[in-house]
Amino acid sequence: xxxxITEFSIGLFFWQAVVFILLLLxxxxxxxxxxxxAVNEREQGIRDALDAAEKAKxxxxxxxxxxxxxxxxxxxxxxxxxxEARELKTKMISEAKEEAQEVGSKMIANAQxxxxxxxxxxxxxxxxxxxxxxxEIAEKVVKDELSKNDKQLNLVKDMLNNATLx
Amino acid sequence: xxxxxxxxxxxxxxIAFTSFSCAKxxxxxxxxxxxxxxxxxxxxxxxxxxxxxxxxxxxxDDAGEVHHVGFPLPIILWDNGLKVFSSSKFxxxxxxxxxxxxxxxxxxxxxYKTDAAGTINYDDKDHATNDKPLDISITKGVxxxxxxxxxxxxxxxxxxxxxxxxxxxxKGAGRFFEPIVLYIRDDIAIANIGEQKYKKYMPFLLxxxxxxxxxxxxxLTPLGVNVTGNIAITTxxxxxxxLITTFTGTKDYWKHVFDPLGDGMPWAxxxxxxxxxxxxxxxxxFIKPFALLIRLYANMTAGHVxxxxxxxxxxxxxxxxxxxxxxxxxFAISLIEILVALLQAYIFTMLAALYFGFASETHEHAEEHDxxxxxx
Numbered sequence: 001x002x003x004x005i006t007e008f009s010i011g012l013f014f015w016q017a018v019v020f021i022l023l024l025l026x027x028x029x030x031x032x033x034x035x036x037x038a039v040n041e042r043e044q045g046i047r048d049a050l051d052a053a054e055k056a057k058x059x060x061x062x063x064x065x066x067x068x069x070x071x072x073x074x075x076x077x078x079x080x081x082x083x084e085a086r087e088l089k090t091k092m093i094s095e096a097k098e099e100a101q102e103v104g105s106k107m108i109a110n111a112q113x114x115x116x117x118x119x120x121x122x123x124x125x126x127x128x129x130x131x132x133x134x135x136e137i138a139e140k141v142v143k144d145e146l147s148k149n150d151k152q153l154n155l156v157k158d159m160l161n162n163a164t165l166x
Numbered sequence: 167x168x169x170x171x172x173x174x175x176x177x178x179x180x181i182a183f184t185s186f187s188c189a190k191x192x193x194x195x196x197x198x199x200x201x202x203x204x205x206x207x208x209x210x211x212x213x214x215x216x217x218x219x220x221x222x223x224x225x226x227d228d229a230g231e232v233h234h235v236g237f238p239l240p241i242i243l244w245d246n247g248l249k250v251f252s253s254s255k256f257x258x259x260x261x262x263x264x265x266x267x268x269x270x271x272x273x274x275x276x277x278y279k280t281d282a283a284g285t286i287n288y289d290d291k292d293h294a295t296n297d298k299p300l301d302i303s304i305t306k307g308v309x310x311x312x313x314x315x316x317x318x319x320x321x322x323x324x325x326x327x328x329x330x331x332x333x334x335x336x337k338g339a340g341r342f343f344e345p346i347v348l349y350i351r352d353d354i355a356i357a358n359i360g361e362q363k364y365k366k367y368m369p370f371l372l373x374x375x376x377x378x379x380x381x382x383x384x385x386l387t388p389l390g391v392n393v394t395g396n397i398a399i400t401t402x403x404x405x406x407x408x409l410i411t412t413f414t415g416t417k418d419y420w421k422h423v424f425d426p427l428g429d430g431m432p433w434a435x436x437x438x439x440x441x442x443x444x445x446x447x448x449x450x451x452f453i454k455p456f457a458l459l460i461r462l463y464a465n466m467t468a469g470h471v472x473x474x475x476x477x478x479x480x481x482x483x484x485x486x487x488x489x490x491x492x493x494x495x496x497f498a499i500s501l502i503e504i505l506v507a508l509l510q511a512y513i514f515t516m517l518a519a520l521y522f523g524f525a526s527e528t529h530e531h532a533e534e535h536d537x538x539x540x541x542x
Contacts, residue, residue, distance in 0.1 A: 009276075009396070010300065010398070011303055011308070012216055012307050013398040015308040016311060019311050019315055020402065023318065023373060023377065027319065027323075030323050031318075031319070031322035031325065032369040035325055035344075036347075036365075038334050039329075041334055042334040
């Protein structure tokens with residue numbers, strides 16, 4: 001202990017205190033503060049970047065889920081549209097068929113009516129023609145017959161016979 | 167297997183070396199060896215002391231004349247006025263320096279005022295009784311201190327600038343120290359002082375850590391400077407720690423010193439205990455930094471003494487086996503000393519941070535700690 005006290009150098013103590021405090025002040029201003037600030041800033045930056053990455057990852061997952069949902073919706077919509085189209089198609093076909101059938105049957109009916117009337121007209125005409133023809137024939141026959149008296153008498157006789165018979 | 171062989175080899179060497187040294191001894195040799203022992207002891211003691219010039223090495227030429235190689239340092243004395251002169255005037259302590267009609271002589275690294283012949287009077291305890299002028303010379307220790315400061319300024323200002331230049335990423339030599347800076351921040355400052363208050367102590371902790379570490383490392387170089395192993399240096403550091411602790415002490419810190427039991431006891435009971443407890447607490451305020459200064463001083467001095475003695479053994483034995491063994495041991499101790507250099511800087515910083523942590527403790531903080539303990 002005594003040796004320590006005799007060895008104690010005031011000069012060294014003085015210089016150590018002065019130099020150390022100066023060094024402390026100097027380094028505090030020009031080294032430690034900028035260093036610690038830079039390191040803190042960097043660490044904050046890393047933390048922020050990690051947070052941002054985590055957020056981006058979440059967003060990405062959300063986006064992917066959204067995409068999946070959209071895709072599914074689109075698929076469902078397509079399916080629905082296809083189904084609708086198919087239904088529409090069958091409906092249209094059946095409607096067309098019905099319409100065609102209706103039109104056809106109407107046409108057939110019309111045709112039948114036309115045929116009927118034509119037939120009637122034709123028959124009437126034939127009847128007329130037959131009547132006129134028969135008249136002509138009858139005229140000719142009558143003319144021919146009645147040119148001779150006996151024959152006229154015969155006829156009348158026949159006719160009277162017939163009439164009495166009736 | 168290899169290790170076994172090595173151990174056996176060492177054993178053989180030890181046995182051979184002891185028998186050799188026993189066999190050869192004559193009374194004359196014994197006397198020479200004792201002289202050499204004294205020489206080594208003086209040398210080691212001298213090395214531990216500060217010196218007024220920067221000696222690199224010395225040798226004795228064929229004519230028996232001792233030459234010192236190194237450079238002189240400025241001597242600054244206050245002796246009825248400032249006296250500044252070069253230490254070359256002392257001729258390595260061998261002559262008397264005459265300045266402005268006053269005569270000075272160096273004895274055991276201290277400057278004394280003497281008469282023209284340079285007589286130094288000793289008392290019965292072998293202490294010089296001459297007048298001592300106030301000596302604030304730039305000694306070897308101060309020189310190394312300034313050199314270390316310069317190195318730190320260059321290194322850490324460079325590091326600070328490299329952050330600004332490279333967008334927050336360190337470049338250059340300084341970046342080797344970045345992990346250490348971070349370690350001191352995270353595991354010394356934040357761990358002991360706490361997240362809220364560590365910032366104001368950081369400059370001191372960083373400065374003191376690197377200052378002690380670098381000076382310790384310089385002490386291991388062949389320059390042979392024992393700065394941190396000097397009691398004046400460690401005292402100055404410890405006083406700064408004490409001042410910071412005292413002036414940043416919170417209300418809770420002082421309350422803890424003067425009223426350690428708090429409200430847990432009626433005052434009548436406390437008074438009896440406090441007669442003993444409060445003086446102990448007050449003593450503790452001084453013992454803490456005192457332990458710091460003694461620990462650093464003793465560790466570094468011990469390291470230098472052991473290394474110096476082991477190297478000195480080479481001169482004492484003066485045979486190839488003893489020399490080799492001493493060298494091997496000195497080498498091993500050097501490696502340990504490199505670790506000790508870092509360890510002592512760490513311990514000093516760590517304990518300083520711990521004391522700052524006590525000083526800056528507030529009540530909420532204390533509760534936090536209690537919570538932690540309870541969790542454990």
